[in-house]
Amino acid sequence: METRAHHVLIGLFTVAAVLGALLFALWLGKSSLDRDFDNYEILFDSSVSGLAPGSLVEYNGIRVGNVEQLWLDPQDPRKVHALIRVYAGTPVKQDTQARLALANITGNMNIQLHGGTPESPLLTSRRGPPLIVADPSPLTTLLGNGEDMMSNLNNLLSSANRILSPENTNHLSHTLEHLEVATEAIASQREEFRQTLQHMNSLGKQAGLAMEEITKLTHTANGLLDEHGSDLMNSAKHSMAALDRSTSRLDKLLADNDKALDSGLQGVADLGPAIGELRATLASLRRVTQHLEDNPSGFLLGREKLQEFNP
Known part of the structure; x- marks a missing residue:
């Protein structure tokens, strides 16, 4: 009897616990x-x-609520409407924004509300639920363009395979071998390169000294010009002024003696025939003198010059 009583108590306690759990669930x-x-x-x-x-x-x-319903826009099936319900008192403002967010690695999505400034009034509507236009989600754009991205990736891999073909690989190997040979040749000429650099360094120093000398010479020339340049310019001005005065005087003299010069030029033209006759007389006199020098007796006595006998 005592054992049976224990079993009854345990059963009653179990039934009471189950009823309590059910009542608690109904209350929640x-x-x-x-x-x-x-x-x-x-x-x-x-x-x-x-x-x-x-x-x-x-x-x-x-968490402030959940999605109640989804449907396509009757006018534009590219758009999707989502009806959500959030706890009363949630401060959804007129500048509150919405976007999709990844919930877990399985690909499930949630709706994320964000934004909303304290100065903005609450979002309300007299005709049905207030409307919030969702922002473009980078993740959604990435997933929507995943096919294009995979196609571009396949094209990239195909191009890489063509670039890394056996022929191109051999060419690359030969190029690397030639580069190694050139590097070894350059390494073997290190001493010559060092000497060349030393010569270039010395040339640079000499060029620097030459530039210093040129700078000094320039400064000296500038000093000379500053000291004597004004005197030279003044002398040149005086010379030009004297030349200008002489030219003015010559122009005046020519203007005053214009008639006399015309008469003199006419007299020079009349002397032309006389000068021609004088030139002919001088030519004849030159020929007579030449004959006298060559054969004076023959010219005076009328004999011809005897020819010399050459045995």
């Missing part, structure tokens, strides 16, 4: 159902792959 469910929520509509301009009803809604990393 009732409290969650009685909690107030605010509904908002999120508009996405791209794919929402990984988002589903029941997905979490977070505001700056804190």
Whole structure:
């Protein structure tokens, strides 16, 4: 009897624990159902792959609700509408923004609310849930362009395979061998390179000294010009002034004696025939003198010059 009584007590305790757990669960469910929520509509301009009803809604990393419904825009099927509900009192402002965020490594997505300044008023609407236009998500763009990225990656790998073909590999090997030979040749000429660098260094020093001398000469020339240049310029000015005065006097003299010069030039023209006759007379006299020098007796006596006999 005592053993049976223990079993009855254990059974009653178990039944009481199960009933308590059920009542606690019903209380929690009732409290969650009685909690107030605010509904908002999120508009996405791209794919929402990984988002589903029941997905979490977070505001700056804190859970504030979940996704209630998803549907396509009847006018533009490229757009997706999401109806979310958040806890009443959540400060969703007019400048609050929304975007998709990766929930875990399995590819599930959540909706992240962010932004909202204290000065901005709360987001409300008289006609249905207020609308929030979602920001483009870099992750969504990356996933949407994944096919193009993989295609580009395949093209890149194909190009790399063509570049690293056996023929190109052999050419690269030969190039490296030639480069190694050239490096060894340069290393063997290190002493000559060192001497060349020393010569270049000495030439640079000499060039520096030459530049210093040229600079000194320039300074000296500038000093001479500064000292005597003004005197030379003054002398040149005086000379030009004297030349100008002489030219003016000559022009005046020519103008005053214009008629006399015309008469003199006419007299010179009349002397032309006389000068010609004088030139002919002088030529005849030169020939007579030449004959007298060559054969004076023959010219005076009318005999011809005897020819010398050459045996």
